[in-house]
Amino acid sequence: MNNPHLNTNMKDKKFILDNPHLKENPFNVPEDYFDTNAIKIIAKIHSTSTETFNVPEDYFETNVLKLQEKLLSNSSKNVFIYPEGYFENTEKKLFKEIQSLKPQKRRIIPLIRTIGIAASVTLFILTTYILLQPKPNSHSEITKNKDCQTLACLTKKDISKDIEYLDEADIEEAVSEQDIEKHFNSKNYPSPSTTNSNIVNETF
């Protein structure tokens, strides 16, 4: 079915909705609908009030005071009594007590001190251990390790033990001439002149 409104300028899809005729309101309302609607809605709002039961104005606000009065007038019916002015003074008393409480001092052990003590103990144990270790014979150690094959490497004990088996030639062979000369030229050794005179004096 061809519609005259569509045929005029709406062959192109893009312009269909631009037609002012389409934008016209196709719906209708009963006569005087909007004029009478306000009254109708106001009446309905009043009739559908959610509060079916009403209370006098300021009822809840004044009710608390009324109840307080009633309770005070009937206070003699209370089986429990309290000292006069108890509630008035309780607040002040509690406040004073709280203020008088001194904050407890907490013992603080510094971490550095603990670590220091632990380190000292460890050091002491280590030192004791090292000192109590049996001392190795340093000389024999040297002689064991060194393979010099000379008299210098022998201990006094070895020498005193073996000296009787050594003859003069062995000693001369073991000690170089240079060492002997050096020994005799040293300051600790007395000069031959003084020695000889002493010998002479002793002889005569």
Add this chain to the structure above:
Amino acid sequence: MQYKANSPFLYPMTPAEIDKKILELIAHPDQHNQALKLLIDTYQKRLYWQIRRIVIHHDDADDALQNTFIKAWQGLKNFNQNSSLFTWLYKIATNEALQILRKKAQEKNIPYDEVAHYLSNSLTSDPYFKGDEIQKKLQQAILRLPEKQRIVFNMRYYDELSYEEMAEILDTSVGALKASYHHAVTKIEEYLLNQNE
């Protein structure tokens, strides 16, 4: 149209001034009826047409409009003045209209998705529908749209609301609304062209 009462020159009040006046009147219990009348007189037509385009039939629109004002009145004391009164009322009206459609689905014992189809068929029997054939086709095309696209199209095409206003009413982003409107227009144009062939 509302005029400023205390002014020596009568000039119409702006929507913001009307909103302010309504809220001022509500603050005084003895002026509640005056406030209610001003509220209804100011907004009933715009809200009615928004509802009517969703529910189609006048009787349903009338019910939804009454419910809208009842709910608005009950919540007006707690109205958050961050948005305009109209935006807030429009939101209530849209929800009430959709509520009527849900009730209709229950009454007719049909799924909610088929309510629009039912309304489309009953359009001609409505005594308060005066549109010609092509206007009826347009309404049928709108009723074929998904619910959100239908609302967005009506708001934009008939009420000419801005996307920002629509976003506030429908709690959606402007981008999503533009997309919805574009899809709606495409579908309607296709439907109308096919019907005309």
